[in-house]
Amino acid sequence: MTDAIVALEGVRKTYGSFTALEGLDLTIRPGEFVTLLGPSGCGKTTTLRLIAGFETPDAGRVRIAGEDVTEAAPYRRAVNTVFQDYALFPHMSVAENVAYGLSVKANRIPKSERAARVADALSMVGLADLGGRMPGQLSGGQRQRVAMARALVRRPKVLLLDEPLSALDVKLRHSMQVELKHLHQKIGITFVMVTHDQEEALVLSDRVIVMHAGRIVQQGTPQSLYDRPASPYVADFIGSANLLRGRISRVAGDEVAVDFGAVGTLAGRALAPLAVGDAAIVAIRPERLQPAAGDQGLAADVVAHLFHGSNLMLEATCAAAAKPVFAAIQRRSSEIAAELPGAGARIRLAPTSPNDVLVYPEGQA
Numbered sequence: 001m002t003d004a005i006v007a008l009e010g011v012r013k014t015y016g017s018f019t020a021l022e023g024l025d026l027t028i029r030p031g032e033f034v035t036l037l038g039p040s041g042c043g044k045t046t047t048l049r050l051i052a053g054f055e056t057p058d059a060g061r062v063r064i065a066g067e068d069v070t071e072a073a074p075y076r077r078a079v080n081t082v083f084q085d086y087a088l089f090p091h092m093s094v095a096e097n098v099a100y101g102l103s104v105k106a107n108r109i110p111k112s113e114r115a116a117r118v119a120d121a122l123s124m125v126g127l128a129d130l131g132g133r134m135p136g137q138l139s140g141g142q143r144q145r146v147a148m149a150r151a152l153v154r155r156p157k158v159l160l161l162d163e164p165l166s167a168l169d170v171k172l173r174h175s176m177q178v179e180l181k182h183l184h185q186k187i188g189i190t191f192v193m194v195t196h197d198q199e200e201a202l203v204l205s206d207r208v209i210v211m212h213a214g215r216i217v218q219q220g221t222p223q224s225l226y227d228r229p230a231s232p233y234v235a236d237f238i239g240s241a242n243l244l245r246g247r248i249s250r251v252a253g254d255e256v257a258v259d260f261g262a263v264g265t266l267a268g269r270a271l272a273p274l275a276v277g278d279a280a281i282v283a284i285r286p287e288r289l290q291p292a293a294g295d296q297g298l299a300a301d302v303v304a305h306l307f308h309g310s311n312l313m314l315e316a317t318c319a320a321a322a323k324p325v326f327a328a329i330q331r332r333s334s335e336i337a338a339e340l341p342g343a344g345a346r347i348r349l350a351p352t353s354p355n356d357v358l359v360y361p362e363g364q365a
Contacts, residue, residue, distance in 0.1 A: 004063070005030040005190050006051055006158055011060035013046055020046040022214045024060070028158075033184050033191040035201040038211035038237070044194045045162065047211075051192065052081050052160050065157055078157040082164045086147040088135040095131035098122060098150045121153040124187060126179075141172050145179075152187065161193035165200065177203050198238055202226065210234050230271065231364050235283035242289060244282045244298075244320040245362065248274050256359050258282055260320040264298040264348070268357030272364060279362035282320075286313065286328040288356035289349050291340065297350025300325060302341050314340060316349065325349065 006028040013021040021043045028034050036044035049055040050062055053074035062070045069077050080101070088097050098118045102109050109117070122128050125145040135143055144164060151159055164180070165173045181204050184191050195201055201208045202222040209219040218230040229235035232243055249265065250257035256270045258280055268282060291314070300316035303324060307313075314327045327349055329340075341347055351357050 003029060005032075005065055006192065007061075007063040008047070008050065009061045009063070011047075011050060011057045011062065013043075013050065013055060013057050019214055021050075021057075024214070024216065026209070026216065028190060028192060030157075030190055031188050033181075033193070033204060033206045035193045035195060035205040035208050036211060037195060037198060037201045037208055039196060041213075042211040043214040044196075044211050048081075048160055048162060048192065048194045051158070052079055053077050079160055080151040080154050080156040080158075081160040081162060082144075082147050082151045084163045084166055086143050086167070088143060088146060088150075090135050092135075093131065094122070094127065094133050094135070094138070094146050097135065097146055098131075098153050101150060101154050117153050118149075121149040124152060125149045125183065139172075140168050141176055144168065144176060148180075148183070156189065158190045158192060161191060163195050163197075164193070166195075166197075173200075180204060202238070208238075210237065228271065229283065229358065232281045232283055232360050235358060240286055240326065241283040242286065242321060242325040243323070244284070244318065244325070245322075246280055246282060246320055248276050248278045248280050248359075251276055255354070256280075258357075258359055260298060262299070263318060263320045264295075266298065266351065266357050267354040268351075268359045269355055270359045272361050274359065274361060281360045281362050281364070283358045283360070284351055284356060286326040287311075288352045289325070289327040290329065290352060291327065292348040292350035295348065297348040300347055300349050302343055302345045302347055304343055305340060312340075316347065318349070 004027040008024055008026040011021055011024040036047055038044050046055060050057055053072060061068055064078055095118050098121055099114050102114050102117060122131055125148050127145055165176050168176060177200060205222055207219060208222055208225055210217050212233060218225060218234045225238050229238055235241040236243060246258040246260040248256055249259040251274060254270045256274055257265055257267050259265050274280060298318055298320060300318040303315040303317060305312055305314055311328045311330060314329060315324050318325045
């Protein structure tokens, strides 16, 4: 890919007997906000460290802006990293922390230019008036922005973000997600972020790369991954999904019917080739599963009503699912809980549309 700002080509990385990455190919375009998403041990942090230069691959090449940097030291690369714990020097002021990267030998610029560069970086992150403060005098969100300014002051081509919001409380984390998105739009450089927080990945990213066991299992826009996950693993990892097991009873192109025995039958969309009689896994988002009248949908038994603010989450057991199934019901009034059957009641749950019933071959990763 000729216009890639970052390219990993056939990268392999092992730690003893553990294979962290196996033949990874990845390209990132200039100006993209890309998030590497996955559970612990999937290889996302190793990928970030290989781009940063903190690790060297056992095989394959790493290129930044077309230059082969596979063996180059971190300070020789046109990237900078915002670490999870921010790593600010407590004995230095905010301005001194930001200026530090401009004073070390490898990246030193004339002292006369440093103050202007620091002021510009602090202005970018909304801290123009706090240069004289010490890190201990700042809130968590302000310390996070100082770390961003310190990374940006070197004007890297790629900014690497290692779970940059994980140390913040939930409310501050949400507000900082908005600020981080606006900052990316403002400065226009490439952001590559690592997180295990699926909501954060969906909110911030132009492209999400889902990883599992050292490989990329799916990548695309947040909406494409949410609406059309390529496998039950991705469906369950991106957002929430009810997973049910049944058997194919009818096939007409990608339109299929799945039989769950005494529980019921659902029409859905096959995301891989299936034939009548095949065992299948069905994924349905909670917001696309609702209580139904008559004999529509699947038979289930109510466990509880869980209050989620704007939604009421109905929890139920269903013989077709190994775990409880959930239906997210939009609250129209405070009376909605009273309108639903109580714990122990037998109900029917039906999808809002056959297009919301995603069908995969059983055993697909």
